[in-house]
Amino acid sequence: MNKIMSGNEAIAYGAYLAGIKVGAGYPGTPSTEVMESFSRYPGVYAEWSPNEKVALEVAIGAAYAGGRALATMKHVGLNVAADPLFTVSYTGIKGALVIVDADDPSLHSSQNEQDNRHYAKAAKIAMLEPADSEEAKQFVKIAVEISETFDTPVILRSTTRLSHSRCIVKLEDEPAAVEIEPAAYERNAPKYVMVPAHARQRHPVVEERLKKLAEYAETTPVNYIEPGSGDLGIIASGVSYQYAKEVFPGATFLKLGMAYPMPEKLIRDLAGRVKQVVVVEELDPFIEEHVRLLGIPVKGKDVFPNIGEFSQGRVRRCAAAAGLIPGKIGAQPVQSQQLPVRPPMLCPGCAHRPIFYALQRLRAAVFGDIGCYTLGAAPPLAAMHTCLCMGASIGNVHGADRVKVKDRTVAVIGDSTFFHSGITPLINLIANGGNSTVIVLDNRITAMTGHQPHPGTGRTLMGKKVPDISIEALARAVGFNKVDVISPYDFKNVLETIKDHFQSREPSLIVSQYPCVLNIRERKPSPVVDQDACNECGNCLRIGCSPMAKVDGGVTIDPALCTGCGFCASVCGRGAIKARTNEGGGEH
Amino acid sequence: MKGVANIKRKYDFLFTGVGGQGTILASDIVSEVGMRCGYDVKKSEVHGMSQRGGAVESHVRWGEKVYSPLIEEGEADFLLAFEMLEAARWTQFVSAGTVALVNRHRILPPTVYLGQAKYPEEKEIEDILTGAGSKVVWIEGTARAVELGNPALAGVVLLGTLSKYFDEPLDVWENSLMNLVPEKFRDLNIKAFHAGREFQG
Ligand SMILES: Cc1ncc(C[n+]2csc(CCOP(=O)(O)OP(=O)(O)O)c2C)c(N)n1
Numbered sequence: 074m075n076k077i078m079s080g081n082e083a084i085a086y087g088a089y090l091a092g093i094k095v096g097a098g099y100p101g102t103p104s105t106e107v108m109e110s111f112s113r114y115p116g117v118y119a120e121w122s123p124n125e126k127v128a129l130e131v132a133i134g135a136a137y138a139g140g141r142a143l144a145t146m147k148h149v150g151l152n153v154a155a156d157p158l159f160t161v162s163y164t165g166i167k168g169a170l171v172i173v174d175a176d177d178p179s180l181h182s183s184q185n186e187q188d189n190r191h192y193a194k195a196a197k198i199a200m201l202e203p204a205d206s207e208e209a210k211q212f213v214k215i216a217v218e219i220s221e222t223f224d225t226p227v228i229l230r231s232t233t234r235l236s237h238s239r240c241i242v243k244l245e246d247e248p249a250a251v252e253i254e255p256a257a258y259e260r261n262a263p264k265y266v267m268v269p270a271h272a273r274q275r276h277p278v279v280e281e282r283l284k285k286l287a288e289y290a291e292t293t294p295v296n297y298i299e300p301g302s303g304d305l306g307i308i309a310s311g312v313s314y315q316y317a318k319e320v321f322p323g324a325t326f327l328k329l330g331m332a333y334p335m336p337e338k339l340i341r342d343l344a345g346r347v348k349q350v351v352v353v354e355e356l357d358p359f360i361e362e363h364v365r366l367l368g369i370p371v372k373g374k375d376v377f378p379n380i381g382e383f384s385q386g387r388v389r390r391c392a393a394a395a396g397l398i399p400g401k402i403g404a405q406p407v408q409s410q411q412l413p414v415r416p417p418m419l420c421p422g423c424a425h426r427p428i429f430y431a432l433q434r435l436r437a438a439v440f441g442d443i444g445c446y447t448l449g450a451a452p453p454l455a456a457m458h459t460c461l462c463m464g465a466s467i468g469n470v471h472g473a474d475r476v477k478v479k480d481r482t483v484a485v486i487g488d489s490t491f492f493h494s495g496i497t498p499l500i501n502l503i504a505n506g507g508n509s510t511v512i513v514l515d516n517r518i519t520a521m522t523g524h525q526p527h528p529g530t531g532r533t534l535m536g537k538k539v540p541d542i543s544i545e546a547l548a549r550a551v552g553f554n555k556v557d558v559i560s561p562y563d564f565k566n567v568l569e570t571i572k573d574h575f576q577s578r579e580p581s582l583i584v585s586q587y588p589c590v591l592n593i594r595e596r597k598p599s600p601v602v603d604q605d606a607c608n609e610c611g612n613c614l615r616i617g618c619s620p621m622a623k624v625d626g627g628v629t630i631d632p633a634l635c636t637g638c639g640f641c642a643s644v645c646g647r648g649a650i651k652a653r654t655n656e657g658g659g660e661h
Numbered sequence: 662m663k664g665v666a667n668i669k670r671k672y673d674f675l676f677t678g679v680g681g682q683g684t685i686l687a688s689d690i691v692s693e694v695g696m697r698c699g700y701d702v703k704k705s706e707v708h709g710m711s712q713r714g715g716a717v718e719s720h721v722r723w724g725e726k727v728y729s730p731l732i733e734e735g736e737a738d739f740l741l742a743f744e745m746l747e748a749a750r751w752t753q754f755v756s757a758g759t760v761a762l763v764n765r766h767r768i769l770p771p772t773v774y775l776g777q778a779k780y781p782e783e784k785e786i787e788d789i790l791t792g793a794g795s796k797v798v799w800i801e802g803t804a805r806a807v808e809l810g811n812p813a814l815a816g817v818v819l820l821g822t823l824s825k826y827f828d829e830p831l832d833v834w835e836n837s838l839m840n841l842v843p844e845k846f847r848d849l850n851i852k853a854f855h856a857g858r859e860f861q862g
Binding site: 105 | 679680689692693696701702703704705706707708709710711712713714715716727728729730731733734746747749750768769770771772773774775776778779780781812
């Protein structure tokens with residue numbers, strides 16, 4: 074039996090087949106669906122942790138206790154989890170630990186396009202890199218084997234194009250159910266208590282392990298040579314391999330399923346068979362530098378760019394320009410010119426909108442954060458002025474407030490982001506006598522990545538009811554005296570509350586509370602515009618809501634797109650936007 | 662165009678639209694049909710930020726053996742555009758022989774509803790596509806979907822029209838569709854699919 078699966082679904086399926094029983098992750102495009110699909114398999118425990126560091130620590134705990142464990146995150150999430158990563162390399166684990174990392178070349182949904190293969194090298198652990206969904210399934214099983222054989226964490230690296238492409242996967246027999254008797258926890262301080270004296274003993278073990286992994290890389294079935302013509306020898310891994318297969322159909326290939334460590338002998342073997350070695354890899358020259366160190370002449374980043382993801386078209390054009398294949402040099406695909414752009418926008422009815430509109434009216438300098446609400450930076454709202462990494466807003470505003478600027482400053486952060494990494498900088502405001510204002514946009518869900526629960530939701534990934542943690546109570550507990558909870562749709566109160574907080578000399582926090590409109594699917598009748606009363610002031614257009622459109626002599630509201638939140642009516646100074654009367658219809 | 666399935670070895674389908682319009686489901690259905698007909702199938706889709714009303718595209722490829730999940734420029738056999746402006750945005754994938762099935766439906770992008778840019782006329786969109794060599798078929802997808810009670814069915818109407826270009830038995834399409842939509846919406850989806858088959862391809 075075959076089934077079409079995304080790379081992420083196949084990773085989850087492979088984890089299930091490999092007997093992984095504990096999974097922890099934090100959502101992040103393109104990794105999110107791994108943990109979501111894993112959670113649906115029978116007999117597993119899966120959780121969304123508040124951030125990637127916690128997720129990795131949970132998975133490490135499970136692996137220390139002898140279990141097979143999975144941690145999932147996007148590339149920048151591994152930065153957050155880097156601290157436990159580098160030292161779990163020293164301790165190793167008792168069970169198995171697979172870390173799924175999903176990179177995002179071309180920044181489809183990210184703040185940078187870092188190449189996380191460097192993490193495997195820096196932490197001195199193995200990394201596997203599948204090239205399609207079928208491999209993704211198999212490689213998780215191999216990762217578990219490597220982890221158990223070599224006592225090492227293993228990173229399984231995906232990229233957006235693998236995670237979010239779908240292809241045919243062979244279904245396999247259900248894994249045999251194993252009854253596990255509770256065993257005593259194995260105490261082994263020299264291995265697991267990383268005080269300097271112990272860690273010094275572990276470092277040589279890590280170096281020794283890396284040598285063994287490099288030997289394993291020579292014989293593992295995931296690295297292999299595909300014989301072909303004697304002209305070009307292509308080295309590729311991950312989805313780049315697929316593009317290269319289309320562009321160099323007759324060439325000799327070294328397909329690397331293991332991105333780190335690399336197989337020296339296999340690379341020399343390939344070089345001995347061909348006139349020219351070519352590395353096709355996205356982002357950094359990671360494989361290329363290794364080949365160069367072996368003293369083998371190689372073409373790589375002199376032919377293919379180190380920015381953005383590849384496609385077979387891009388690889389083909391670069392290869393033709395470098396004379397590696399015949400073809401028109403400099404031929405660029407004809408792209409449609411001068412069409413109106415269509416960037417993502419805050420949804421109609423999004424409760425983040427009134428806050429940004431208010432901040433725009435108050436001309437505040439807004440230190441922002443990452444989530445759907447980052448779309449508040451887009452015109453016409455244009456009311457967010459920084460977005461660095463998750464949780465940065467609160468530290469940023471505190472730092473900016475130590476430099477005298479003329480503007481009113483404020484931090485704006487989403488609720489999932491707040492629980493991810495906003496709490497420590499919030500404590501810092503109190504602990505260092507800061508006086509900044511923080512607004513938390515509390516829609517009780519992680520909206521951007523597709524509505525995952527977080528510590529404020531009151532429900533776990535597996536559907537269990539748990540306490541929903543109150544941001545207001547948390548702020549008061551750490552010493553905030555000035556805390557207000559507001560509804561974004563009571564717009565007069567929004568403006569007054571923010572102004573009041575701006576005037577305050579003490580640190581203060583506003584929680585703007587309203588559920589995500591996509592999540593609750595709330596729909597009220599859309600309002601109608603009284604064109605006679607409209608004086609075309611443009612206020613309602615400045616809220617940046619897609620159902621509103623400028624027409625000759627006024628504005629219209631598209632009832633098919635409008636969710637009826639009524640915010641446009643509250644910014645109209647002329648009362649020209651009115652609730653629809655019953656006969657008016659509208660969608661319910 | 663009947664009978665093409667036996668002649669050509671590969672099919673590349675490009676789905677374009679606006680985040681939230683259902684291009685992912687429609688492209689899943691076409692992937693499923695391909696697999697059930699014995700093709701190797703790969704598909705690529707967009708998640709994340711763009712799903713909030715941005716321009717989105719999905720690639721589906723059928724072939725004897727498919728390597729890349731992306732279509733190469735100029736190689737699309739079919740363009741299924743869920744929105745008119747998004748039909749014209751991806752012409753680098755279109756060339757002589759591409760059939761463009763375009764849903765006659767406008768969703769205004771921000772620069773247009775703010776009055777800063779003009780939405781192209783239907784004729785301009787058609788000219789852009791025919792200029793790239795494509796044959797353009799206009800489909801009242803959204804209008805028919807609204808008649809059926811749910812504008813979100815527009816994509817399934819397009820799939821109905823698409824199915825007319827293939828010899829593969831109708832029940833492969835119907836079963837793939839039913840396999841991928843929730844049970845309570847199956848009848849409605851089948852109706853929308855057959856509404857699409859009434860359009861002249
Ligand atoms: C370290 C890191 N992990 C994960 C992500 C992916 N990510 C971006 S925004 C976001 C969640 C935002 O949720 P929330 O703060 O509740 O805002 P909302 O989208 O609901 O408005 C996530 C998980 C990231 N960019 N960086």
